[in-house]
Amino acid sequence: xxxxxxxxxxAFGAERPLGAKAxxxxxxxxxxxxxxxxxxxxxxxxxxxxxxxxxxxxAHFANKEILFSAVVQSECFATSINIRNIQFVPxxxxxxxxxxADNYLQIVLSKSGLALARMVIAxxxxxxxxxxxxxxxxxxxxxxxxKELLFLAQQAGDIELGELTAEEAARVFVGSIRSEPQxxxxxHPEETPTKAQKQQWSKLIVDTFLRSYGKTD
Amino acid sequence: xxxxxxxxxxAFGAERPLGAKAxxxxxxxxxxxxxxxxxxxxxxxxxxxxxxxxxxxxAHFANKEILFSAVVQSECFATSINIRNIQFVPxxxxxxxxxxADNYLQIVLSKSGLALARMVIAxxxxxxxxxxxxxxxxxxxxxxxxKELLFLAQQAGDIELGELTAEEAARVFVGSIRSEPQxxxxxHPEETPTKAQKQQWSKLIVDTFLRSYGKTD
DNA sequence: TTGAAACTGTACCGCTCAGTTCGGTACTAT
DNA sequence: ATAGTACCGAACTGAGCGGTACAGTTTCAA
Numbered sequence: 153x154x155x156x157x158x159x160x161x162x163a164f165g166a167e168r169p170l171g172a173k174a175x176x177x178x179x180x181x182x183x184x185x186x187x188x189x190x191x192x193x194x195x196x197x198x199x200x201x202x203x204x205x206x207x208x209x210x211a212h213f214a215n216k217e218i219l220f221s222a223v224v225q226s227e228c229f230a231t232s233i234n235i236r237n238i239q240f241v242p243x244x245x246x247x248x249x250x251x252x253a254d255n256y257l258q259i260v261l262s263k264s265g266l267a268l269a270r271m272v273i274a275x276x277x278x279x280x281x282x283x284x285x286x287x288x289x290x291x292x293x294x295x296x297x298x299k300e301l302l303f304l305a306q307q308a309g310d311i312e313l314g315e316l317t318a319e320e321a322a323r324v325f326v327g328s329i330r331s332e333p334q335x336x337x338x339x340h341p342e343e344t345p346t347k348a349q350k351q352q353w354s355k356l357i358v359d360t361f362l363r364s365y366g367k368t369d
Numbered sequence: 370x371x372x373x374x375x376x377x378x379x380a381f382g383a384e385r386p387l388g389a390k391a392x393x394x395x396x397x398x399x400x401x402x403x404x405x406x407x408x409x410x411x412x413x414x415x416x417x418x419x420x421x422x423x424x425x426x427x428a429h430f431a432n433k434e435i436l437f438s439a440v441v442q443s444e445c446f447a448t449s450i451n452i453r454n455i456q457f458v459p460x461x462x463x464x465x466x467x468x469x470a471d472n473y474l475q476i477v478l479s480k481s482g483l484a485l486a487r488m489v490i491a492x493x494x495x496x497x498x499x500x501x502x503x504x505x506x507x508x509x510x511x512x513x514x515x516k517e518l519l520f521l522a523q524q525a526g527d528i529e530l531g532e533l534t535a536e537e538a539a540r541v542f543v544g545s546i547r548s549e550p551q552x553x554x555x556x557h558p559e560e561t562p563t564k565a566q567k568q569q570w571s572k573l574i575v576d577t578f579l580r581s582y583g584k585t586d
Numbered sequence: 587t588t589g590a591a592a593c594t595g596t597a598c599c600g601c602t603c604a605g606t607t608c609g610g611t612a613c614t615a616t
Numbered sequence: 617a618t619a620g621t622a623c624c625g626a627a628c629t630g631a632g633c634g635g636t637a638c639a640g641t642t643t644c645a646a
Contacts, residue, residue, distance in 0.1 A: 173622080189491065191408040196602060204607085205624045272604065273555050274406065274491030283556035291552060314580070316573070323549050324577055331548030333510060334538050336489050339500035356533070360541055363531070364580040390593080411633060422594045423635085432636065594641070599634105599646100607639075614621080 174212040181213075182223045183259050186267040190220050190275045197260045217279070224282050228289035231259055235297050236277050245310040246362060248301060253354030256294055260334050261345050270338060298322035308341065311365045321365065330355050391429040394419050398430075403484040407437050407474045407492045434496070441499050444485050445506035448476060452514050458522040462528060463579060465518060470546045470571035475509055477551050477560050487555060508543065515539035526581045538582065546574050 180202030184193045195216055199206050213219040235255055238248060259265050269285070276283040291304070299322035304313045306318065313321050333345060334355055394450050397419030401410045412433055430436040452472055456467060474484050485503070493500040515538035522528045524533065530538050548571055550562060 164642060171622095189494075192494075195605080196603080205626090206606090207625085210605070212621080270490055270493075273487055275489075276556055277406075278409075278560055282557060283558065287553065287556045290547075315576075320573060324545060324573060327548030327552075328541060328545035330552070331544030332508075333550075335544075335547070336504065339493055339504045341493055341500065342497060356537060356541060359532075360578075360581050363582070364577050381619090388592095412635080422596090424595085425593060427593075427635070474640080590632085590643105590645095592641105592643080595639095597637085599636075601635105602631105602633090604629105604631090607627085609625095611624075612622085616617100616620100 169193055171212075173208060174350075175330050177204060177209055177212055178222060180204075180224065182227065185223050185271060186227075189271050190278075196261060220275075221279060221282060224268070224272060224279075225285055227264070228285050231265065231268070232289040232293055235294050238297065239291060240299070240301050240304040240308075242287060242305075243306040243365070245301075245305045245345065248305075249298075249325070249358045249361065250354060252294075252298060252301075253357055254351065256301070256326070256329055257350045257354055259335065259355075260290075260330050260352060261337055263344075266334075266337055267342070269334070270341075291330070295319070295322045295326050298326055310367060312367055313365055316365075325357070325361050328360075329354060388429075390425060391419065394421060394426055394429055394436075395439060395443065397421075398436050399444065402437060402440050402488060403444075403481055406488055407433075407495075418474055431535070436443040437492075438496060438499065441485070441489060441496075442502055444481070445502050447481065448485070449506035449510055452511050455514065455518070457518050457525075459522075460527060462522045462583070466515075466542070466575045466578065467520075467571060469515060469518075470509075470574055471568065473481050473543070473546055474550065474567045475573055477507075477547050478554055478567065480561075483554055483558070484549075486551070487558075508547070512536070512539045512543045522536060523585075527584060528579070529584055530582055533582075545577075546571060 177198070181193075181198045184201055186197045188194075188197070195206070195209060199209050199218070200210070209219070213222065227368075235252060238251060240248065260269075266360075272282055272286040299318045302311065302313070302321050304317040306313055317326075333350070337343065337345060394415070398410075398415045401415045401418055404410075405414070412423070412426060414437070416426050419426070426436070430439065452469060455468060455472075457465065477486075489499055489503040516535045519528065519530065519538050519542075520535040523530055528557060533541075550567070554560065
């Protein structure tokens with residue numbers, strides 16, 4: 153909730169690198185939108201939060217929708233980085249999967265992760281491309297990463313996928329990490345998961361997965 | 370989208386059985402809310418859709434929020450019935466799980482199922498109890514039912530859950546059915562899944578689950 | 587036939603909110 | 617000094633929408 157803003161270095165077309173004031177506005181908008189959603193947030197709230205005049209907001213962002221898109225895109229971009237750096241190590245597949253599950257749950261169940269999902273799902277009919285942006289910044293790269301790792305693990309003989317492709321197995325694995333807790337906390341915004349609960353869940357998922365596809369050594 | 374309305378026979382307190390006109394309004398409200406969400410729907414749209422005067426709407430429902438709650442509750446209620454009638458038959462655990470998975474996906478990925486989820490997730494901060502209602506009408510009874518079946522299947526020796534409780538196994542199973550496709554179609558509202566895709570996914574999930582916990586016979 | 591209740595249609599109120607306008611200020615570059 | 621740029625603050629516009637008021641119409645039971 154209090155971290156900084158990440159901006160796609162030049163996501164679409166030719167966007168200038170965003171001046172300091174624009175960043176101030178964007179950061180305030182992030183906070184307000186994540187807290188109230190698109191419809192619930194007013195430009196006055198954003199302006200006040202940023203400590204900036206109304207004219208300044210509109211000088212940098214043509215309208216509320218564009219500002220909203222900018223927030224969602226930067227937030228998706230900020231989210232998508234973490235999982236990438238996990239390396240494959242032969243014989244350590246359980247530990248690796250566990251690390252992925254923990255990290256992914258951490259992001260998905262964080263206050264901002266849940267708020268982002270809520271916003272995107274709520275407004276996806278008005279902003280169809282944000283749905284794709286979100287999916288391609290979160291679930292998709294995670295699946296790709298897991299697919300990669302599973303492929304290597306299979307090569308190394310650590311797992312045996314049988315009929316399944318690595319892609320399918322990765323989708324099942326990543327999906328089942330997220331599923332239950334994500335829907336639960338999306339629909340119960342007053343509760344927050346403890347670290348222990350998250351770890352318990354990811355252990356459950358990793359155990360189940362390896363019981364299916366792990367080599368019994 | 371075109372089906373009828375189900376009303377909890379007396380969900381909270383003392384609600385009269387809802388007269389014909391009230392049902393007309395509720396049905397129209399259902400259609401409009403599912404199509405546009407709470408914020409996007411206007412009472413004029415509902416009134417017009419129902420072919421009813423504005424006064425009539427407010428004669429039966431004190432305000433927009435109450436009407437919205439009524440729609441969501443009736444929709445949750447209508448959704449929650451289907452899975453119940455599946456009986457356990459020894460030796461047929463694969464078929465049973467498959468049937469559950471198919472039915473559940475059918476509901477979750479239907480136009481109205483996705484629209485309902487979108488609405489609830491979008492407005493859960495404004496209507497916290499609707500989140501609980503939704504969860505307890507959809508995911509929860511499904512998990513209970515699966516738990517029951519898994520318990521019986523374990524008794525009958527068709528599966529072997531190891532360290533897992535039936536509850537945990539059921540949550541993993543039901544969660545992994547929903548996960549990937551639900552999030553995908555929530556964020557891609559223009560696409561719709563084919564029957565083949567749904568069946569392929571549920572086969573994948575049942576296979577994975579039984580590979581973990583099924584007895585190799 | 588009568589009278590209450592439910593309903594219609596429309597005008598209207600009050601408010602919120604996105605976006606505009608404009609006079610004025612501070613800073614920078616030339 | 618001058619001109620340009622970025623910003624402030626505050627008033628304003630205009631539209632949309634939830635909800636109300638009210639006069640007239642239909643329905644139906646006694």
